Amino acid sequence: MPKDHGIGASSKRREDVRFLTGRGVYTDDMALHGQTYAVFVRSTVAHGRIKSIKTANAAGMPGVLAVFTGEDFKDVGGNPAGWLINSRDGTPMREPKRPVLAYSKVRHVGDAYAAVVAETYAQARDAAEQLAADSEIEELPAIIDMKAAVADPSNRVHDEIPDNLCFDWGWIEDNRAAVDAAMKAAPHVVTLELVNNRLVPNAMEPRASIGEYNPGTGDYKLTTTSQNPHLTRLLVAAFVLGIPENKLQVVAPDVGGGFGSKIYHYGEEALVLAAAKKLGRPVRWTAERSESFLTDAHGRDHVTKIELGCTKDGQILAIRTETLANVGAYLSNFSTATPTFLHGTLMAGPYKVPHVYVNVKTVFTNTAPVDAYRGAGRPEATYSLERVIDKMCRELNLDPFEVRRKNLLTPDQFPYTTPVGLVYDTGNYQATLDRVMAMADVAGFEKRAAESKKRGKLRGMGLSTWIEACGIAPSHLVGVLGSRVGLYDAATVRVNATGNISVMTGAHSHGQGHETVFAQIVAEKLGIPESSVEIVHGDTAKIPFGMGSYGSRSLAVCGTAMAKAVDKIIAKGKKIAAHMLEASEGDITFENGKFQVAGTDKAKTFGEIAFSAYVPHNYPLETLEPGLEETAFYDPANFTYPAGAYICEVEVDEGTGKVDVVAFHCADDFGNVMNPMIVEGQVHGGVGQGIGQALCEFTAYDETGQLLTGSYMDYPMPRAEDVPFYNVDYSCQTPCTHNPLGVKGCGEAGAIGSPPAVVNAVIDALHRGGHTHVTHIDMPVSPSRVWSAING
Amino acid sequence: MTKVSMTVNGKAVSGEVEGRTLLSSFLREGLGLTGTHVGCDTSQCGACVVHVDGKPVKSCTVFAADVAGASVRTIEGMANPDGSLSVIQQAFQDHHGLQCGFCTPGMVMSTAALLAENPKPTEAEVRHYLDGNICRCTGYHNIVKAVMAASGQDVSALAAE
Numbered sequence: 020m021p022k023d024h025g026i027g028a029s030s031k032r033r034e035d036v037r038f039l040t041g042r043g044v045y046t047d048d049m050a051l052h053g054q055t056y057a058v059f060v061r062s063t064v065a066h067g068r069i070k071s072i073k074t075a076n077a078a079g080m081p082g083v084l085a086v087f088t089g090e091d092f093k094d095v096g097g098n099p100a101g102w103l104i105n106s107r108d109g110t111p112m113r114e115p116k117r118p119v120l121a122y123s124k125v126r127h128v129g130d131a132y133a134a135v136v137a138e139t140y141a142q143a144r145d146a147a148e149q150l151a152a153d154s155e156i157e158e159l160p161a162i163i164d165m166k167a168a169v170a171d172p173s174n175r176v177h178d179e180i181p182d183n184l185c186f187d188w189g190w191i192e193d194n195r196a197a198v199d200a201a202m203k204a205a206p207h208v209v210t211l212e213l214v215n216n217r218l219v220p221n222a223m224e225p226r227a228s229i230g231e232y233n234p235g236t237g238d239y240k241l242t243t244t245s246q247n248p249h250l251t252r253l254l255v256a257a258f259v260l261g262i263p264e265n266k267l268q269v270v271a272p273d274v275g276g277g278f279g280s281k282i283y284h285y286g287e288e289a290l291v292l293a294a295a296k297k298l299g300r301p302v303r304w305t306a307e308r309s310e311s312f313l314t315d316a317h318g319r320d321h322v323t324k325i326e327l328g329c330t331k332d333g334q335i336l337a338i339r340t341e342t343l344a345n346v347g348a349y350l351s352n353f354s355t356a357t358p359t360f361l362h363g364t365l366m367a368g369p370y371k372v373p374h375v376y377v378n379v380k381t382v383f384t385n386t387a388p389v390d391a392y393r394g395a396g397r398p399e400a401t402y403s404l405e406r407v408i409d410k411m412c413r414e415l416n417l418d419p420f421e422v423r424r425k426n427l428l429t430p431d432q433f434p435y436t437t438p439v440g441l442v443y444d445t446g447n448y449q450a451t452l453d454r455v456m457a458m459a460d461v462a463g464f465e466k467r468a469a470e471s472k473k474r475g476k477l478r479g480m481g482l483s484t485w486i487e488a489c490g491i492a493p494s495h496l497v498g499v500l501g502s503r504v505g506l507y508d509a510a511t512v513r514v515n516a517t518g519n520i521s522v523m524t525g526a527h528s529h530g531q532g533h534e535t536v537f538a539q540i541v542a543e544k545l546g547i548p549e550s551s552v553e554i555v556h557g558d559t560a561k562i563p564f565g566m567g568s569y570g571s572r573s574l575a576v577c578g579t580a581m582a583k584a585v586d587k588i589i590a591k592g593k594k595i596a597a598h599m600l601e602a603s604e605g606d607i608t609f610e611n612g613k614f615q616v617a618g619t620d621k622a623k624t625f626g627e628i629a630f631s632a633y634v635p636h637n638y639p640l641e642t643l644e645p646g647l648e649e650t651a652f653y654d655p656a657n658f659t660y661p662a663g664a665y666i667c668e669v670e671v672d673e674g675t676g677k678v679d680v681v682a683f684h685c686a687d688d689f690g691n692v693m694n695p696m697i698v699e700g701q702v703h704g705g706v707g708q709g710i711g712q713a714l715c716e717f718t719a720y721d722e723t724g725q726l727l728t729g730s731y732m733d734y735p736m737p738r739a740e741d742v743p744f745y746n747v748d749y750s751c752q753t754p755c756t757h758n759p760l761g762v763k764g765c766g767e768a769g770a771i772g773s774p775p776a777v778v779n780a781v782i783d784a785l786h787r788g789g790h791t792h793v794t795h796i797d798m799p800v801s802p803s804r805v806w807s808a809i810n811g
Numbered sequence: 812m813t814k815v816s817m818t819v820n821g822k823a824v825s826g827e828v829e830g831r832t833l834l835s836s837f838l839r840e841g842l843g844l845t846g847t848h849v850g851c852d853t854s855q856c857g858a859c860v861v862h863v864d865g866k867p868v869k870s871c872t873v874f875a876a877d878v879a880g881a882s883v884r885t886i887e888g889m890a891n892p893d894g895s896l897s898v899i900q901q902a903f904q905d906h907h908g909l910q911c912g913f914c915t916p917g918m919v920m921s922t923a924a925l926l927a928e929n930p931k932p933t934e935a936e937v938r939h940y941l942d943g944n945i946c947r948c949t950g951y952h953n954i955v956k957a958v959m960a961a962s963g964q965d966v967s968a969l970a971a972e
Contacts, residue, residue, distance in 0.1 A: 035904040038912025039896060039919065041846015041886035048845035141831075223850045223858060223913040223947050275848075275913025276947050308851035530911030530948045700907045700953055707950025731855030731945065739938040739951040744969055769950070 021695075025543035029696035032535045034528070043273040046227040046242050051301040054229075055084055057291055058143040059304070060133035060150045061313065062125035065161035065385035065724020066176070069123055069132060069154070077135055077150040082142030084298055086150065087290065088133045089122025096259045098284055100350035103501045104186050104359050104381075112186040112381075115177040117349040119259065119286040119293075125156060126176055126348035127385050128724055129313025131286060136294050136302055161724035165322060165343040165382045176348055176383040185346055185355065185381040190363035190439060198376035201337035205328025209411040214797045215399045217320035217345065217718040218711075219734055220392050222529075224275020225306040226315065230291030234299050238266050243288050245271040246281045246527050247567020248559050250504070254284035254352065260292060267292075271557040274529035278708070279391040280315045281529065282569045283352045312729040317718060318392020320345035321358065325403045327411055328374075333422040335411075337374035338366060340403060344381045344389075351390035353569075355381065360500045361396025361488075361570075367437040368404045369448045369486040369662050370426040375438045385724045391569065393708055393770040397487040402798075405483040405775035409782065410794060419779075420461070423452060423484045423664075430753075441488055443660045446688060450751040451664040452484060455686035458746055459666040467668070468787065476670035478681075479784025483665045485772035489764040490575030490659035490755075507654035508572070509563035510581035512541065512588055514647035516633035518626035519551040522584075525565010526577035527557050530704075531766065532697045533573060537581060539693060540760070544585045545625055546612025563650055571661070571764030574693065579758045580653035586759075587649035592628045598639040599623055599631060659755045659763040663687035665706075667776035671784040676806030678781055680710055684746045685772070690754040690763035698765045702747045705769020711737035712770075713777035717799050735799075774798060785809065815879040819844070820888030828875045834868075835859045837875035838885060846886035846916050850945070857944030860917040860924075861885045867924035869943070886916035889923065899923055899961040906966070908957030910948035917944050922958045931962050934969070 022028040037043045074086045097116035104112045121132040133150050137143035162168045162176055168183040176183055189195060202208060224244060231240040239262055245251045252269040256262040274281060287304050294302040306314070321342050328337035344358035363377035408426075412419045427448040428435055435443045464480050471478035491497075494505035511523040522541060526533055538552035555561050565577055589609050596614035597604040600621050608617050615622040623631075631638055632647040668682040685702055692698050715735035719727040728734040754761025781800050785793045785808070793808045816825035819842060826841040838844045838861070847870055850858035854872045861870045862884040891897050896904060899922050909915040918941070925932060925940045932940065937958045938951070946954060960966045 031904055032907065034912070035909060036896065038909055038915050039886075039900040039903055040890050041844065041916055043846070043912050045845075045848070045913065047849075048839075050840070050843070141829075221947055223856065223911065223945065224848070225850065273912065275850075276911040278947065308853065308856070532910070696907050700910060700949060703950035703952040704910065704948045705950070707952075708947070710950075730853045731851050732853050736945050736947070737950075738945065739941040739955060742951055744934075744955070745950065745952055 024549055025539055026693055028539060029694055030535055030539050030549060032532045034532065034534045045224055045273045045275055046229060046244050047305045049229060049242060051229065054301040054303055055136050055138060055298060056140040056143045057134050057136045057294060057302050057304040058147040059131040059287065060147050060154065062128055062130040062132060062156065064125065064156060064158045065128050066159040067125045067156040068159060069125060069156055071155045072133055072150065073153040074150065076153055077146040080142065080146040080149060082138035083135060083146045084138065085136045085294055086133065087120060087294065089118055089120040092119035093122055095119065095261060098254065098286065099258050100355050101352045101503055102356040103503060104188055104355045106186045107189040107192050112355060113180045114350060115180060119289045127387050128726055129310065129387060130348065134290050136298065161385045161722065163384055163386065163720050163722055163724050165345055165384060168382050168384055169380065176385055180383060183383045185350065185383060188359050188379045190359065190377040194374065194438065195376050198337055198339055198374040201374040202326060202328040202339055205336045206331050207329050207415060209327045209407055209414055210324065211407045211410050211795060212324045213403065213406060213795060215319045215321040215323065215402055216712060216716065216798045218318040218392055218716050219312055219718055220278045220280035220315055220318055221736060222276030222278055222280055225308055225311045226281065226285065227305040228288045228291045229301055229303040230295035231301045232295040232299060238268065239292050240268045240270065241288055241292055242270045242272060244274050244281050245269065246277040246529060246569055248527065248557055249525065249564050250567050251284050251288065252559050255288050255292065259289045268560045271527055277529045278393045279318065279395060279569060283316055283390060309729055312734065313726060314387060316351045316388045316390035317347065318389065319399060320389050321399050323403050325407045327407045329411055331415060333411065333415060333417045333425055335370055335372050335426050338372055339376050340366060340378065342379045344379050345384055345386065346381045347384060347386045347388035349388050351388040354388060354390040356502070357391045357396045362400050364439050364441050365397050365400035365486065365488060366404065367439050368401065369428060369446065369484055371428050371432065373438065377439065386720055393705065394767045395570065397767065398771045398774060401483065401485045401771050402775045405485065406778060406795065409779045413786065413794070419482050420456065423482065424449065427452065427484065442657060444657055444756040445753045446660060446662050447751060447753050448484060448662055451662065451686040451688050454748055454751055455664040455666050455684050458686060458748060459682065459684040471670050477673060477784040477788040479669050479671065479780040479787060481667045481776045481779030481783055483772050483776040483779065486660055486662040487767060487771050488658035488660060489571035489767060490655055491570030491572045492655065493657055494654050504566070505654065506566055507652050508565040508577040508580045509650060509652045510577060510584045511563050511648065511650040512581065512584040514588060514629045516630060518629040521553050521555055522581055523555045523562040524577050524581055525562055525567060526573040527568045531568065531573060536694045536697055537578060540578060540582060541585055544582065547625060571766040574760065574762045575659045575755065575758055575764050576653060576655055578760060578762065580651045582759050583651035583653055584649045587651060588647060591647060591649065592625070594643055595628050595631055595638065596623050599637060656757040661687065661689050661763040661765065661768055663768060663772055665772040665776040667780040669777065669780040669784055671781060671805060673788060673809060676802035676809065678714055678800055678805060680743055680777060683743055685769065686748045686751060687765065687768055688751045688753055689749055689765045690752055691761040692749055693762065698749055699747045701765045702769045703745050705767060706745050706773045707737055707742050708770045709773025710742050710777055713774040713798050713800060715741065715799050715801065781805065813876055815876050817878055817880060818882045820884055830874065830876060832875045833871055834873040834875045834878055835870040838870060844885050844887050848913055848916055850913060855945065857917040857921060858914050860920040860944065862920060862924065867921055886919055889919055902957040902961035906953050906957040906960055908949065908953045914944060914946045918946065918954055922961060925958065926962055931964060934959065
């Protein structure tokens with residue numbers, strides 16, 4: 020009988036009621052007294068020198084309250100990169116300033132170089148159009164293609180960076196010679212050049228920000244679409260505007276999806292705050308979807324050559340990659356970590372591979388900044404690896420399942436130190452492989468393929484066995500790797516006088532269901548109903564200093580902080596109970612919401628202890644503070660390592676090249692599962708995005724830097740008809756060994772494991788149809804690409 | 812400015828609008844009904860779907876002045892009269908058919924329109940009908956399930972749980 024409450028129950032989401040009845044409150048839903056509207060003037064060219072901006076006409080238009088240009092923010096700080104990466108030769112990365120508004124040069128289409136604030140949105144927009152007409156920008160040749168950017172030092176995104184290179188990183192550089200030697204000695208070497216296609220995150224809620232300033236107190240307030248309000252406060256206050264953090268409150272209310280794109284601080288947030296101070300009135304801005312396409316940090320965009328050295332029977336001996344990673348025009352906050360430490364450290368996959376070397380050159384181009392998007396670096400590593408293994412199987416005529424099995428780490432090999440710097444704590448990769456093969460009925464594939472053939476379709480099956488490092492992150496480790504922040508998290512558990520509970524967490528929920536799941540955990544630990552627990556998040560004035568939600572860290576890191584704070588509550592409760600029950604503290608047990616003297620029937624309920632803490636009439640005040648509220652900070656000892664095995668089946672129409680995903684099976688190991696319903700939903704969503712990347716999503720800039728796919732009419736988002744029902748299983752569980760909940764994280768898994776499974780399935784289908792000349796098709800595997808591959 | 816009057820969720824309302832005022836803006840800013848969301852600027856995402864005289868429309872593509880006199884229903888008008896979740900809303904909660912909630916109002920409104928014209932849709936019919944509603948969170952699995960469950964069909968056998 021499944022549990023109906025607490026840890027492991029599929030508790031229904033409490034947040035759903037407000038969302039289903041139209042009572043959610045997203046940033047743009049807030050109406051403020053005296054509010055004004057900001058509209059940004061954005062570059063229409065990819066690369067240009069700002070010659071002049073005449074503000075007088077716009078400033079004089081009806082309703083206009085203020086006009087800002089880049090010059091107004093020249094003297095405040097830049098929006099910094101969160102990670103400092105060194106090149107192979109030890110030199111630090113090039114870090115150009117990312118200003119609030121561009122000055123002297125614009126560097127991508129959509130780069131904001133001015134803004135207008137007016138009484139109404141329409142007035143602000145009219146004036147912004149006037150300002151655009153009154154701006155003289157000399158167009159310069161655009162730098163779009165990464166290879167050309169590096170090859171032609173005469174044309175520079177940033178004048179001070181000669182070769183458009185941010186860094187040339189080697190991981191691990193000291194191992195390079197050994198890897199080269201192993202590759203040379205390998206009996207067979209497989210080479211694959213591939214593109215990990217650039218994606219636009221497309222959270223359904225566009226970014227929005229409201230700035231407020233109280234001249235009477237000097238306090239600022241920023242309401243914004245953020246996955247991490249404290250991080251945003253740190254960036255905008257300490258780094259950019261120089262506001263003392265204690266004078267800035269950042270609120271991230273209901274947020275309509277993030278997928279990484281709302282981790283980062285963006286210039287619009289600084290502008291609305293500065294404008295609010297200047298005007299003494301609230302200043303609001305909401306992105307149009309077109310602005311989101313142009314200015315939200317994009318994802319992926321790697322061009323990679325991967326080589327795999329192996330024996331003739333498929334034992335992997337060495338892996339070597341060379342990648343050009345597009346960082347866009349400016350360094351977004353996580354942009355330097357994504358192609359390096361979130362990518363290179365995963366290049367051994369779930370396999371025992373003695374030699375691995377990763378080289379990444381990160382390149383500036385006149386395109387939107389590129390940063391972490393669901394999975395962030397790990398999908399890129401997984402895709403390269405799983406595609407090249409698939410190619411190896413075809414070149415050597417080996418069974419892809421057996422090859423995986425031969426190379427996967429075995430359960431007795433944990434903890435396992437990879438050649439790329441990680442220590443996997445636990446896992447059972449054979450178990451997930453066995454499980455997914457059973458789920459997919461691999462044995463019955465030929466029959467299904469024959470049936471597809473009768474309908475004129477080529478059926479193919481693709482496998483991917485994936486691993487990720489998440490639960491970001493151990494501060495000591497990321498500090499060594501170049502992070503400029505710690506990545507612990509924090510929670511405060513406040514037991515109210517009548518025994519109900521408020522939890523203030525550093526995690527931010529923008530779809531993940533924390534309000535439900537976190538309450539399940541607290542309720543389970545304290546033996547009280549879930550409805551007695553309220554989860555408070557998203558407001559720096561209420562929550563302790565936590566780093567927010569990304570990198571599948573909410574449960575593993577923020578949830579652990581919360582569990583530890585609950586443990587402190589229980590420990591204090593035992594002291595109170597010992598006093599009240601006239602027993603020694605060591606004799607008090609806590610179970611099912613009761614503090615009891617072991618071996619007796621003397622007990623106090625949790626509610627009685629809470630009441631006593633706040634009405635301390637019979638209380639050890641000489642040794643114990645009254646009240647029952649505890650905070651815990653938690654810094655993980657290691658990353659967590661979810662892993663799994665995915666099988667995709669596709670049908671390909673040879674005549675049109677159209678690919679249909681007809682079945683998708685996932686066997687994942689997330690460690691312990693807190694709410695199965697929510698875990699399944701996270702996998703569904705990740706796989707949906709992965710199928711989107713594999714089959715349809717494509718971000719196209721032309722050679723002049725115009726974004727050709729700048730709307731939903733041109734950028735194909737996966738729709739309900741493009742995906743099947745997914746078959747999801749999480750029964751293989753090797754709990755994480757270093758957090759008390761034993762959890763690993765499930766938010767990114769689907770987006771990491773699925774793209775190679777889809778593409779492997781397409782190649783399989785084509786081979787089964789006799790098109791054996793097709794060894795690879797880059798994503799998105801669109802009908803035209805498949806048709807061209809078949810007929811080319 | 813023109814004065815428009817219409818019925819929204821059973822109540823007579825009126826307001827001053829410009830000719831260019833969209834129905835979505837009138838609902839959100841004029842009436843404070845912020846449950847109707849705007850997720851794009853090309854009539855693609857469907858977060859803004861409302862019913863006008865019983866038909867689903869993308870309210871970001873309709874002028875408020877054009878629906879003067881009409882009966883409009885929004886997500887705020889979808890719960891049962893006693894405030895409890897309607898069958899469709901309850902099915903979305905029961906089957907985890909929403910995550911961030913931003914596309915949800917449009918999904919619920921489109922579902923209501925679908926079930927009004929096709930009370931027992933097949934999976935393919937549901938997926939086809941929801942083509943104009945984009946969700947980035949759920950991969951659609953639980954949305955399709957919720958819609959079919961709301962139509963009274965047994966969804967326990969749909970894919971593995």
